[in-house]
Amino acid sequence: MKTNDRSKDSITATQAAMMTAKAMIGTGILVLPQSIAKSVETPDGWLSVLLSGILAMLCGFVVVKLSQRFPGRTYYQYSQEIVGKWIGACIGAGMCLYYIFSAGYLLRVMGEVVRMYLLDKTPIVIIMLTFMGVAIYMTTAGINAIAQLIELFLPIIILIMVVFIIFSFRDFELDNLRPVLGEGFAPVLKGIKPSILSFSGFEVMLFVTAFMSEPHKAIRAIFAGIGLTAVLYTLVVAVAIGSLTVEEVQTVTWPTMSVAMNIELPGGFFERFESLFTVLWVISMFTAFVLYHYGGSLGFGQLTGKKFQLFAYLSLPLIFMIAIWPSNLNKLFKLGDYIGYASFFMFGIIPVMFLILAAVRRAQHANKRAQ
Amino acid sequence: MQISARNRSALLLIIVFPLLLAGCWDRNEIEETGIALGIGIDFPDEQEKGARPIIAMTHQFALPNQFSESTSSKVQKDYVNMSSKGPIVFDNIRELSTRSARPPNYEHLQVIVISEKAARAIDLKNVINFFLRNTETRRSIRVVLSHGKASDIFQQQKSTKTPALELRELTDNYRKTLRIPPPLTLGNMSEHLTGQSSFVMQSAASSPEGAKLSGGAVIKGTTARMIGFLSETETVGVNWLLGGNHSNGIVEGVEPNSGAMLGYEVRKITSSIQPIVQGDNISFRVKIKTTGKLREDWAFPGDAFDADFINRAEQATAAKIKQIAEKALAKTQRQYKVDVAHFGKRLSIKQPAVWKRVKDGWEERFSRMPVSIEVEVDIQEFGTRGTKRN
Structure with missing residues (x-):
């Protein structure tokens, strides 16, 4: 199995942090401002995002602590040890399915955005198939290759986001973000639900930690990853609301793209920033997709004791079917919501239970040994 | 020189892949697209009684410069105007397809002119809705109100410049004078209308010298309709x-x-x-x-x-x-x-x-x-x- 070969599959703490961030920065960056504005209804949405980031760090802390108890082993392997073979396998399979569904969702959102902004007449199926064709090549290469790809692309993605935020300031009005807490703190709490869902992705650390060459740095890595994402998300939400107003953000489908379409440097020197933005965003989606795809295939591989590459190929039709399943955009967003809820249950609640169980078990073992 | 089997297959792929690249659904030949520079929206006087009101639209398309100097010494116009009528904006655009082989392309749209009558009669949120949904139309397109008919603004008078481009440049002149309100982009307009806040927008009038910006027009946020004009002093x-x-x-x-x-x-x-x-x-x-x-x-x-x-x-x-x-x-x-x-x-x-x-x-x-x-x-x-x- 892959994990036995530690010298080959080892990634640094920086790579782990980048992977955590990259797994989170996916669809959220495009749709988050809208879902936040809808549930918060005051310009304080960015505060909800910041708070959710802190909550995500708490969950991330639990996830890493749990993984660190079982060095060199992934969640799929140690979950069987904590709750027994069958329940553990079921939970592991659930997580695999979660990754497969996430990958399918990501694939479809990518297809929809490309169809809307770049290739209007190209069948969306072709776009998605091409995307998968490239992704499988990446996924089967294993975690080292994925880590290096992300190491290469994440700085570019962050750079383009920063450029986006800077350019948007021409249209940004601070007054649109005011009054701060005009209706008290209650609206901010309402925004936590949609924003915490967009932080799902940090749970890749459940299997990434096992590959880390220095697992004791995992906490730092996950905090860095979540922190980076939280800052980026907060800025994007603030920029979207600041340049479009809360009311307008509620009405647009892809608020971040609308902000990008507002961008225009004086004298027509630089127009159509959104084209550049879409292209780089597809790269961003690609890296996230590969991570999810890998996570799912790795799980199936480890649960059945076979090579993960086999499942990487086998899961492709499933991912594709999930991607073409929602018949329209609204159903697609619904699917995204369900995936978010599932992630909250699987990575917010189960790891806490596991951590407690593992601690209890260890105590029992210690007792037995003492006797 | 010997080519290994591996290299040969790589070479084959290099030759085959460009063939795939060319098979593109979204190919648009630039000679075959009508680049819309300006759009005028009018509310015609002759409305059918009892029926839904119809709107009239004027598209100003850019014409690529033709090399036809030998035929006449007359200055060639580098634009063409097309007008259409229909109950909604999309209807108007589809009607254009019956008359022009070039599908309209809005990626370079500079300015939308809405006539005073249309702005008083129709909810402006609906008028601009098509443009906001369309991904080709940028949110930074300028929107101007016109005294009189919007189609008149797009008639070339003495200036040799394309009226839509000229108007777009005029809208940016708010920096040089206090007599015109700040320019209004499509995005800003939509923000005001969704937030139901009233605003002042630039208004244009056609004159023998070409389009001229004069004073402002007041749009009431709650009704999303124009309520009146402002004189130049009031705009200041x-x-x-x-x-x-x-x-x-x-x-x-x-x-x-x-x-x-x-x-x-x-x-x-x-x-x-x-x-x-x-x-x-x-x-x-x-x-x-x-x-x-x-x-x-x-x-x-x-x-x-x-x-x-x-x-x-x-x-x-x-x-x-x-x-x-x-x-x-x-x-x-x-x-x-x-x-x-x-x-x-x-x-x-x-x-x-x-x-x-x-x-x-x-x-x-x-x-x-x-x-x-x-x-x-x-x-x-x-x-x-x-x-x-x-």
Whole structure:
């Protein structure tokens, strides 16, 4: 199995942090401002995002602590040890399915955005198939290759986001973000639900930690990853609301793209920033997709004791079917919501239970040994 | 030279892949697309009774320069206008396909002109809805209102420039004069309309010399319809209330001692609105601060080296600005009952609790609220000649 070969599959703490961030920065960056504005209804949405980031760090802390108890082993392997073979396998399979569904969702959102902004007449199926064709090549290469790809692309993605935020300031009005807490703190709490869902992705650390060459740095890595994402998300939400107003953000489908379409440097020197933005965003989606795809295939591989590459190929039709399943955009967003809820249950609640169980078990073992 | 099997297959792939690249669904030949530069939206007079109202649209397409100098010495027009009619915008565009082989492309659309009649009769949220949904149309397209018919704006008069491009450049001139309101982008317009806030937009009129921007048009946020025009002076007043944006503009004051005229050039305007809440009474205090320079005076000797004279000039200019701003308020606040300078927004920021109580029917309430204006003028310099006598 892959994990036995530690010298080959080892990634640094920086790579782990980048992977955590990259797994989170996916669809959220495009749709988050809208879902936040809808549930918060005051310009304080960015505060909800910041708070959710802190909550995500708490969950991330639990996830890493749990993984660190079982060095060199992934969640799929140690979950069987904590709750027994069958329940553990079921939970592991659930997580695999979660990754497969996430990958399918990501694939479809990518297809929809490309169809809307770049290739209007190209069948969306072709776009998605091409995307998968490239992704499988990446996924089967294993975690080292994925880590290096992300190491290469994440700085570019962050750079383009920063450029986006800077350019948007021409249209940004601070007054649109005011009054701060005009209706008290209650609206901010309402925004936590949609924003915490967009932080799902940090749970890749459940299997990434096992590959880390220095697992004791995992906490730092996950905090860095979540922190980076939280800052980026907060800025994007603030920029979207600041340049479009809360009311307008509620009405647009892809608020971040609308902000990008507002961008225009004086004298027509630089127009159509959104084209550049879409292209780089597809790269961003690609890296996230590969991570999810890998996570799912790795799980199936480890649960059945076979090579993960086999499942990487086998899961492709499933991912594709999930991607073409929602018949329209609204159903697609619904699917995204369900995936978010599932992630909250699987990575917010189960790891806490596991951590407690593992601690209890260890105590029992210690007792037995003492006797 | 020997080519290994591996290299041979790689070579084959390199040859095959470009073939796949060419098979593209979304190929658009530039010669075959009609690049729309301007769109005019009119509300025709001859409406069928009982039926849904129809709108008329004018598309201005760019024509690529043709090499036809030999045929005639006449200046070739580099645009073509096409008009259509239909109940909704999309209908109009589909109608174009029956007449032009080139599918319209809106990626370079510069300006949308909505006629006064259309803006008074139709909900503007619906008029611009198509453009907001369409991904080709950028949110930074300028929107202008027209006195008279929008299609007239796109008729070339004496200028040789394409009218849509000319108009687009004019909209950016708000930096050079106070007589036109700041330009309105499609995105801003939509933001105002969804937020139900009233605003002033640029208005154009056709004249023998071509399109001309004159004054502003007031759109009422709650009804999303035009409510009236502002004269040039009233527009200047609104600009003073809005502050910011303008870096240039002239105010003609009258020096109190001699009754002589003064020309003050604006460098910077900052306007701050202060809501004052006393129980149920809400009033506002507007503080306008401006710095600039003395451009011209018709006084004798008009000694700008003398601080007293500068002081008097500052006061004269301030008095004039105050008068203009009050005129603008009288028109917008009292007559049209709209809040175009965002007094409500200020109140919502400073006193969110009070705002929650009064935000329903805000503009009606606002129209009865007292507003006081204070102006502070700071003349920083007076050019290369200070006085007319030594």
